[in-house]
Amino acid sequence: MPKNPDKVPFDIQRTIRIRLKETHLPVSSLAKDIHLTPTSLHQQLYRNSLQVNRLWSICKALKWNLFQEIANHLEKEIQSIQAKQKGIEIKDIHKEMDELKRKLELLENENKTLKEVITLLKS
DSSP, X not given: OOSSTTSOSSOHHHHHHHHHHHTTOOHXXXXXXXXXXXXXXXXXXXXXXXXXXXXXXXXXXXXXXXXXXXXXXXHHHHHHHHHHHHHHHHHHHHHHHHHHHHHHHXXXXXXXXXXXXXXXXXX
């Protein structure tokens, strides 16, 4: 789990910059498509956060669903957390089972001893 739970565990701006390189689209063209100056867009692509409205505009301009990629990352993280929790739960269950087996063994030995005592007392 990330150290800061409010922080997205991957760099959205970097992902957008990579997409721009893959599509050979200059920042200036994207900036024009979403009605920003190239300088303003460039600054936003190197900030720690982007507004959802801006992400929406970028996705439309690039004809690309970044939100799906975010959802995929989130799904993987949730599955990882759940798997860890299940692993812990299974370990706890195994530990409890071992304790119960030991108690059962002790009780069976006690029962056997009591039966022997009763048998001896009857004789």
